[in-house]
Amino acid sequence: MNAEAQKRVAAARAVEFVRPGMRLGLGTGSTAKHFVELVGERVRAGLDIIAVPTSETTRADAERYGIPLTTLDETPELDLTVDGADEIDPNLSLIKGGGGALLREKIVACASARMIVISDPSKLVATLGRFPLPVEVTPFGFTATRLAIEKAITAIQRPGPLSLRRGKDGHPFVTDGGHWIIDAALARIDDPKAMAHALSGIPGVMEHGLFVGIAQMAIIGGPDGIKIIERP
Numbered sequence: 001m002n003a004e005a006q007k008r009v010a011a012a013r014a015v016e017f018v019r020p021g022m023r024l025g026l027g028t029g030s031t032a033k034h035f036v037e038l039v040g041e042r043v044r045a046g047l048d049i050i051a052v053p054t055s056e057t058t059r060a061d062a063e064r065y066g067i068p069l070t071t072l073d074e075t076p077e078l079d080l081t082v083d084g085a086d087e088i089d090p091n092l093s094l095i096k097g098g099g100g101a102l103l104r105e106k107i108v109a110c111a112s113a114r115m116i117v118i119s120d121p122s123k124l125v126a127t128l129g130r131f132p133l134p135v136e137v138t139p140f141g142f143t144a145t146r147l148a149i150e151k152a153i154t155a156i157q158r159p160g161p162l163s164l165r166r167g168k169d170g171h172p173f174v175t176d177g178g179h180w181i182i183d184a185a186l187a188r189i190d191d192p193k194a195m196a197h198a199l200s201g202i203p204g205v206m207e208h209g210l211f212v213g214i215a216q217m218a219i220i221g222g223p224d225g226i227k228i229i230e231r232p
Contacts, residue, residue: 001223004030006120007084010221011035013228014082014118020048023075025108026062027083028055028101031118035082040065052078054108055101056176078112085117086131086209088124088218092117092231093192097134097209100165100175106207109214117215121222129188134165134209135199136179139172145204146182152198153184160185179206 001009011034018024018039026036036058043049043066050068052075053059062069072078083105087095094117096102109115137145146162153159165173165181172180189195189210196210213231220227 003120003122006221006223007031007118008034008221009226010118010120010219011038013219013221013226014116015039015042017080017116018042018047018049022049022080023070023078024049024051025078025081025083025112026051026053026058026067027081028058028105029084029099031084031120032058032082033061035118036061036067037065040067043067050075052108054083054105055099072107072111076111078108079114081109081112081115083109083115083117084119085123085211087128088117088119088229089126089128089192090229092215092218092229093128093213094211094215095128095131095133095209096211097136097181098131100134100173100181102134102209103136103175103177103179103207106211106214109211114217115215117218119218119220121220124220127188127190128192128210129186132183132185133189135182135184136175136177136206136208137182137204138206139180141204142180145202148202149182149184149199149205152202153186153195156194156198157186157190160187177206
């Protein structure tokens with residue numbers, strides 16, 4: 001079973017938590033894409049739900065699969081969000097944002113009564129940080145914000161290289177919200193809660209990719225089947 005098959009198995013198990021009448025948050029990324037497709041199959045079979053997408057890419061997928069959509073302005077409280085992650089630690093703290101949708105992903109997840117994260121085993125880590133931490137920033141005052149991020153990290157732990165994410169054209173990658181992303185290569189984050197708090201306090205930082213205390217369950221699709229991890 002390859003990685004895509006493992007992701008799909010995890011997504012299929014997550015669909016079992018979807019009930020008629022639910023208000024769903026639809027995540028972004030390669031694993032969440034499987035979930036969106038499978039929810040679409042159930043909608044076409046008669047499942048009555050409404051959903052909020054976390055990115056324009058997911059919106060397009062959901063529309064293609066016939067999933068009824070709403071917004072957080074129209075439906076500000078959701079029952080369940082299902083999304084992927086770039087890293088998952090034993091406490092279900094996450095790094096997200098590899099696809100650049102971290103701000104909307106976090107807004108939707110925090111508007112939900114429950115968040116389930118789905119992945120293959122490669123995303124499980126003992127300590128967060130091997131995957132560079134995305135930090136979404138406003139382009140205005142970029143250099144000052146970058147310096148403030150570096151100082152905040154240094155006050156907590158050994159810093160690592162900070163790089164502005166760029167697109168294939170070499171220009172800064174622009175999020176759906178019109179922001180840029182700084183990727184912080186930290187190698188390890190020993191105190192995700194402290195790091196999250198420090199980054200959140202910086203003017204110019206719109207959001208960061210640390211999801212701490214948000215996910216309640218992880219569904220991991222592996223070669224030997226499903227593994228479910230619940231937050232302590």
